[in-house]
Amino acid sequence: MEHDIVIHSGQIATADFLFDGDIAIKDGRIVAVAETIAGGERRIDAGGRIVMPGGIEAHAHIAQESAAGVMTADDYLSGSISAAFGGNSSFIPFAAQHRGQSIDHVLETYDARAARSVIDYSYHLIVSDPTEEVLRDQLPRAFERGVTSFKVFMTYDLLNLGDAGMLDILTVARAHGAMTMVHCENDAMVKWMNRQLAAQGLVAPKYHAISRPALAEAEAINRAVQLAKLADAPLFVVHVSTPEGAEIVRREKYGGAKLYAETCPQYLALTRNDLDRPGMEGAKFICSPPVRDTETQSALWHHVRMGTFESVSSDHAPYRADDSGKFGAGRDAPYPKIANGMPGIAMRLPYLFSQGVVGGRIRLEDFVALTSTNAARTFGCTKKGRIAPGMDADIAIWNPETRWTATLADQHDNMDYTPFEGMEITGRPEIVMNRGEVVVEHGALKAAEGQGRFFGRAPVDLRARPGVALSEFDPARNFGVGLR
Ligand code: DUC
Ligand code: ZN
Numbered sequence: 001m002e003h004d005i006v007i008h009s010g011q012i013a014t015a016d017f018l019f020d021g022d023i024a025i026k027d028g029r030i031v032a033v034a035e036t037i038a039g040g041e042r043r044i045d046a047g048g049r050i051v052m053p054g055g056i057e058a059h060a061h062i063a064q065e066s067a068a069g070v071m072t073a074d075d076y077l078s079g080s081i082s083a084a085f086g087g088n089s090s091f092i093p094f095a096a097q098h099r100g101q102s103i104d105h106v107l108e109t110y111d112a113r114a115a116r117s118v119i120d121y122s123y124h125l126i127v128s129d130p131t132e133e134v135l136r137d138q139l140p141r142a143f144e145r146g147v148t149s150f151k152v153f154m155t156y157d158l159l160n161l162g163d164a165g166m167l168d169i170l171t172v173a174r175a176h177g178a179m180t181m182v183h184c185e186n187d188a189m190v191k192w193m194n195r196q197l198a199a200q201g202l203v204a205p206k207y208h209a210i211s212r213p214a215l216a217e218a219e220a221i222n223r224a225v226q227l228a229k230l231a232d233a234p235l236f237v238v239h240v241s242t243p244e245g246a247e248i249v250r251r252e253k254y255g256g257a258k259l260y261a262e263t264c265p266q267y268l269a270l271t272r273n274d275l276d277r278p279g280m281e282g283a284k285f286i287c288s289p290p291v292r293d294t295e296t297q298s299a300l301w302h303h304v305r306m307g308t309f310e311s312v313s314s315d316h317a318p319y320r321a322d323d324s325g326k327f328g329a330g331r332d333a334p335y336p337k338i339a340n341g342m343p344g345i346a347m348r349l350p351y352l353f354s355q356g357v358v359g360g361r362i363r364l365e366d367f368v369a370l371t372s373t374n375a376a377r378t379f380g381c382t383k384k385g386r387i388a389p390g391m392d393a394d395i396a397i398w399n400p401e402t403r404w405t406a407t408l409a410d411q412h413d414n415m416d417y418t419p420f421e422g423m424e425i426t427g428r429p430e431i432v433m434n435r436g437e438v439v440v441e442h443g444a445l446k447a448a449e450g451q452g453r454f455f456g457r458a459p460v461d462l463r464a465r466p467g468v469a470l471s472e473f474d475p476a477r478n479f480g481v482g483l484r
């Protein structure tokens with residue numbers, strides 16, 4: 001048989017246009033896209049369905065110890081299954097370096113953990129200890145094996161690199177064409193707020209939202225962008241949670257900076273009132289940066305529509321509401337000692353489809369771009385995120401009309417709550433494929449443990465953003481100094 005699978009009669013959705021047609025798959029790749037394709041060992045009828053690139057989840061914490069030593073509830077098996085049920089064909093979780101660890105050791109550790117995945121995976125490195133050897137030898141070795149992005153932090157004592165440390169990383173990244181991802185919050189502002197609140201005994205979960213003001217995010221985003229401009233390095237601002245921060249991204253991006261950004265569903269769906277739920281329920285909604293208010297939600301939706309963000313990512317950071325996660329420091333721990341993060345890898349696409357596409361806020365093409373194609377472009381996933389001959393057959397078939405209510409059981413993760421509990425959703429993935437293998441079909445898992453494979457990624461396409469010319473770096477105007 002010429003084709004292994006033919007998906008027929010569906011509406012094919014790409015980031016650019018929609019059309020009715022068929023897709024042929026052979027040996028895990030898309031080999032043809034046409035109005036009609038005959039044959040196929042298996043023919044999948046996608047009548048009344050939307051056929052789109054499977055999601056690429058570009059921000060997830062899986063089998064990762066936090067700097068404080070708390071392990072996420074999901075490993076690569078449960079995390080990848082949950083991702084697939086949520087419409088993802090691949091994901092890029094973090095491989096976190098803790099201080100004193102070599103990058104080679106970190107990647108070996110995550111290779112062993114990720115071997116359980118049911119979908120394809122890559123990693124972003126988290127760099128917390130940029131020693132000379134890390135900068136000179138270990139990061140270049142990581143780039144060589146296709147780990148072409150990493151995250152740095154501007155806050156948290158065990159992670160914060162400081163401005164000079166960030167410049168070092170940005171410089172190495174620029175030299176290799178790697179993407180630096182950054183968590184932007186002004187560390188001193190957060191610590192100062194924590195002291196103010198603690199002095200008044202205000203340590204319940206709801207005060208977490210107050211302790212990390214929008215100003216702290218905006219100041220840090222602005223600083224990170226200026227540092228990246230100095231190094232002429234590409235920068236990806238993760239989990240933008242404020243209009244103030246998004247405005248800086250918009251302005252600087254259209255000013256030419258090599259700048260990229262994402263927001264997350266929790267900043268569109270939840271508010272600080274969720275942190276004020278009775279008892280310690282609010283702890284379930286503690287993440288950083290924090291969820292904000294309804295005005296922020298509307299402003300962030302505006303930025304999603306206007307193209308400020310490349311992606312909407314889940315920032316899946318699953319800590320159970322028990323001693324293994326949120327309450328490792330005790331059931332009534334003050335908010336700074338409650339593990340930071342919430343799950344959402346299975347809800348990212350359904351929430352965005354329902355509120356965005358069905359809700360009339362974004363086009364279906366935008367949905368594909370925000371959930372898959374832009375992540376592929378930004379993070380160098382050259383074989384994923386598109387429906388075209390030669391691409392991996394990473395495909396999700398959605399029923400756009402299914403109505404359902406989000407519950408914990410739907411998540412297929414290893415969590416004991418979902419922050420999306422009870423939300424009414426329209427639209428659901430029915431079949432999710434990775435390299436032509438069906439991973440999920442009509443609510444059943446079809447993939448075996450370990451079916452996913454590591455994929456290396458290409459360097460950032462530095463031509464995609466012009467950068468900003470600085471006169472101090474122009475030998476004709478800087479007294480001939482050789483910089484960069
Ligand atoms: N940053 C993240 O990206 N995820 C969880 C917590 C955090 O600070
Ligand atoms: Zn972060």
Ligand code: ZN
Pocket residue numbers: 059060061315316317
């Ligand atoms: Zn995160």
